[in-house]
Structure formats: C-alpha cells, structure tokens
Amino acid sequence: MIYDCDYIGRDHAIIRLFCKNGEKHVDYDENFLPYIYGIGCTCQDISRVQGIKECEPVSRTFKGENVDAVKILFHFPKDVPLYREELRSYGKIYEHDIPFARRYLIDNDIYPMSDGHDLKVLAFDIETYTETYPDSRKDPIIMISLATSEKSAVITYKHVEKEYVEVVENEVQMLTRFFELIKEIDPEVLVTYNGDNFDLPYILERVRVLKVECPLEFRILGRGATTKVRVPGFCHIDLFPISKRLLNLTSYTLEAVYQEITGKCKSKIRGDLISTYWDRGGEPLEQLADYAREDAEAALAIGEKFLPLQYALSRIVGQTPFDISRASSSAMVDWLLLREAHKRGEVAPNQPHGGEYEKRASQSYEGAYVLEPEKGLHENLVQLDFRSLYPSIIITHNIDPLTLGCECCENNTSPAGYTFCLNKKGFIPEILKTLLSERAKVKQQMKKSDDRMLEFQQWALKILANSFYGYMGYPRARWYSLECAESTTAWGRMYLKQIIDMARKEDLKVIYGDTDSVFIKMKDSNVERALRFLETVNTSLPESMELEFEGFYPRGLFVTKKKYALLDDKGTFITKGLEIVRRDWADIAKKTQQEVLEIILREGSPQKAAQVVEEVTCKLKQRQVNLEDLVLYTRLTMPLSQYKQIGPHVQIAQKMKQRGEDVGVGSTIAYIVKEGRGLIRDRVVPYQEGEPLNVQYDADYYIENQVIPAVMRIMTAFGFKKEDLIYQRTEQMSLEKWF
C-alpha cells in the first residue's frame, strides 16, 4: 500500500513511492519523464526550442474528437514552467501544470491506499512561550506533546512531577528528543491541528534559530493562507482543514471539534496565558502539561475519526492522502477526471487562464427552487427527499460538456434551454454512473460484512458523486460548463415543482420545499398517506430518479426560506440557517436565541418564548447581567494602518495602541459597548477578564443590536414585532386594552 509519493534529484527526477505492506519500504523509479501535450504544432517546430528532451507525435482525442497531438518530453519537472511560454508560441499546450508525482500516479495506474490501512499514527502539538502573539524567532517552544494509540507523552524542560512527562535540559534537547521519539515510534502518518500554519513552520524556525540538528525535512509549500507542510517520508495530515469541510460548527477550535466528535469536553488554556502558567511553576505548570497532553490526544482522537474517510477518498481519486486531505471536493473531482481522461486517451482541457477565472467566477446562474414556507409552528411533518437528485439528473439527461448542443434530441432540452444528446456517451455521466454503481456494490457487501472500511468507502463515493454538479460550476474546473450546471439546477427545479403540484392535487399539505426535499403536514403521526404518495410519484419518475422517505418530525418551526428548526422523534434538534454563528455576537444574544428555540420546539409555546426575551431585556435594563455575557471578540488580522473599514475592534485597537499597549496582528480584541451618543465604534471599551467596568454598558445597544435581532430571526414567524419583546416599564399593552 502506497501512502505517499514525491520525487528527488537535481537534474534528473527519481520518483519515490512510500509503501507499507507489513514492512515499510521505499520504491524508486528513475524512468519516468515529465511531459506536456501540444496541439496544432509539429515536432519540427518544437525541436527548435533548446532544452526540450524529446518530441513525439501521438494520436489522442480532444473534446471527444481525434487529434494529432505532440507529446513534449522534458529532462526535469521544473523545466516545464521554464519553457511553457516559449512553447505557447508554436501552438496550444495542454496538461502543463500537473505536479510530477501526481502525473506519475495517474500514468502508471497507481492508486494510493489500495490494500489495507494499517498505518501508524502519531499526533503531536507544541506549546510556546508567548506573551502577545507568537514570534517564532524569539518565543521558545516550551512543551511538545505526542500521542499514539498506545500512549501519550509530554517533553519539557522545567520539572513536572507527572508520569507521562519527560524532563530534559533545554529547548534544544527537547527538540532533539522529539525527533528521536519520532524515529523510535516510526509512524507513517503525522497528525496535527493547524500544523500547516502553525506547529510545523514554528518548529522549523526554532530549528534554524537554535541550529538544532534535525533529521526530518519540512517542505513548506505555498506561503500565506495556503501554506501546506510536507514532511518527506511521512504523510502529514492537518486536521483543521478537514474539520472545516466535514463539520458544520460555529467555531473550529480544537476544543469545539473534539467535543463535536467525542461528546467530551477538554480543558483549554488561553494562548496568551500559557507563559503565565509556565512562569508560575507548581500547580499551574502541571495543568499546562495536562493541557498539552490533552491537545495531542484530542488531535489523535479527531484523526481516528477522519482519517479513514481521507484514505478512502485517496484510493478512489488516486492521489495521496496528503493532497486529498487538503483538496476541496471540486478539486478532487478534477483529479479524478484527469485520471479518467488519461485512461481514455483524452487530452484534458486547461484550467482557466488569464482573466478567464475571474470571468467564470463572476458569472451567476439560477440555483435550486425554494418554496416560501408556511410560516410558524407545525406538527406531524413528513420529509420526502430525492435520492441523489443532481447526480441522477446528470445521468438521466446525459448532461456533459460534450453532449451539449445536439439536434437529434430535442425532447432532452433542459428548462434552461440547452439540449443534450442522448445518442452518445457523456464523459462525466459515464464516470458518475461508475461511481454510483460502485457505491451500490459496496452497500451490497456491507450487508454481508461488517468491515468498517466499507462504510467509509461508500461515504467517499457519495461525497464524490454529489460533488459533480458543483464541479461543473466551479470556476477552476478543467471541465467547467456553466450550461451544464445551469441545466442541472433547472431540471432540479422542474422535478421539485412537479412533486409539490402532485402532492397538492392529492390534497396533501406542503409546508416547505427546498432543492430536493418537501415537508408535508399530516393530521397525526400516521404517515400512511405520505407513503402511498411516494409510490405513485416513483412510478412516474425516470428510472434512475427516486423520491424517498427521509423522516418524521413531531414538530417543526419554519421562519423563512432556508431558516427552520425541527424536532425529530428521538427528541433531537435540527436547525438550519437560524443560529447566529459568528463570534461578533455577544453570549447574551446566543444564549437567549438558543433558549427561545428550545421553548418553542419542546414546549410549543411562542408566548412563553416571548416572555423569556422580555425578561432578558428587563435584566439588561436593570443591569443584572454578567459582564462576560456582553463581551464581543474580534481578531486583528492585519496592521492597523491597512484597514479600510474601521470596525469597532479596529477603533479600540487604535486607542489601545495610543495608550502604549501592544496590539499587533493576531491579537484578539475583547470589548464592551458603553453608553453614550454617536457611532458604536466610538463607544467601545476594552474588556479585561475579572476587571470591573468603570463605565455603564449600553443596555439599549445590547437589546436593539444583539438580543432582539438574534431572536427576531425566529419570532417573526409568529408575527411578533420587536416592541412586543422588549420590557417596558409602562404597560402599553394594558392601556390599549381599555380603548
């Protein structure tokens, strides 16, 4: 099984395949050469370019048509970008931007992670001595924690009396010991949380500053926001980008992700306090060591959850887990198609060039159909969903850049006005069919076997199949086609509207519908009628399309399009689009919103929810709330001088700086809005934990700009106005009653 691939050499590339089949070993291949394709030029032209290794005529297809192409070979991968521009003057060039190791896997029909996944995983994490924000040139690393499935440990250089702590003399020795341990443990996979952007570049810099002998190589690829760190010989997986892709959370701190996955809490020591814990020694130091260990253990736990899916995707797409774990689903589809094109002798279209990307990115088209909900609280809801709506539409209607625009299949014209030929094979629909039938096979196997790998395999296949529609509208896609993307959603709208119409004709009450699902309100918990409706619908749908029973919900709250909450029959909450997510909301707003949702769904009482809001506004006015519930946090991400929009946090940072406080890039600004007139940004005061505020907070601001907007997202569904929710000392309502 191959878990990573790269190449070495200065003027001749040698491919390295990192394998483990029981034993670990490296395979080398020095007989593979970089190449690109040229179309519309001859080898005679090309051989005029000095430095090219070889040129040979080849027959290929391009956009499905036979073409005479030339295969231009180079001595070394990095020669490609060197000669690219010159070669463009002789004709069109293709496949000129494919990293060498990836090209190798594709051309040699090698699929990484193919048999068995018995890889050894080591998770690690560092703690640094940081007073303001981390500066790897001067702030030392003070602890390194490691975790494997067998044990966990912390290395440090202050005395800590804990059985898992190994104490050494200084930072240099700690790093040396860390490298030694990696060698001893001998893992294939290195797991970190945000290691691409923090831990690995930091360790590398410390190694340089301290001139530590380092047996590992860290290759930093891409600088800035897209930094990735490759450690040759290992597969480094950063769980942060994976967590962002796979989970839907309000924040993606290690703690939040760990809790989501395990249901367990872990301790957290704020970054700016770590140096204090270190300096104090004694108990705080022990707590710091515990925290460090927990971090590595948490990363390992998250890794155990996410790695099998990455391995499965890697094996299906045919690229290394290192690359797969950092790729968007559209990028994965691109690599999958590239490989399939190569198998078919098809030259791949180029990525957008010049202004093409911007042009594509700025194009918009009509998306899915969303039915305006019948607002309010409903009971006994049945949800019916199309099974893989977009994949089945693409297959049924043979939606593909190459089948687009035919004259023989007028009856296969999308509501967007594009006709797709049904008499020739489409590239994308064919691959999609294979993925779906693979998935069906895996699901069959799952009935006979309880191999957990099958579950991840079918999940990976599902993810990929569902990514094809988005791919066609993805501006960087090689097989980009706005017409295809547009036609897919157009047909989707058509089918969903058909279902809604049919349901209404059968006298079923449709409460809401979005993209591929409808919610039908039943008279009681008996879902018989909905199931009969399903059967009727399915006989009328095209063969590969199917409407399915998705679930029954005793209660559901519908506010507007895309904003609703459900309570399922197990008592679990499902909310869409309602919750305030960003941290520029104060806790009081988040908590009140949550409480309102709970009361409405569990108790079915919007009136009681309104009362709760009124109570909160009352407490705010009477200054009975905790200061911590009012604090707003925002991070400074650039030097103060660079801000074009002066938000409250920028304003306060400017003030703090004038006062001589150190507010650099990366500091988190905590602030409270105080009473007064004028712009909010002129009325912010910094908040220090535990310090009493010597000004009054602005109760009106927290009511009008925090609590009310947060709960109004929900309460509008019941016709409440904001005046109904704010506590008034004079009873306006009772006055009205008298007249």
Next chain:
DNA sequence: ACGGCTCGGGG
C-alpha cells in the same frame, strides 16, 4: 438585493 470587505485555526 448586491457587492465589497473581513475572517478563520494555532500560541
């Protein structure tokens, strides 16, 4: 409603 700006994880 739309477009431009800002942010994220790590210490």
Next chain:
DNA sequence: GTGTACGAGCCGT
C-alpha cells in the same frame, strides 16, 4: 511545487 484558497457572514449602498 509542471497547482497559489474559499466560503460564510456582515456592512454599507
């Protein structure tokens, strides 16, 4: 590394 992110949410118009 023969590749330079991206999507959500807010604010001002």
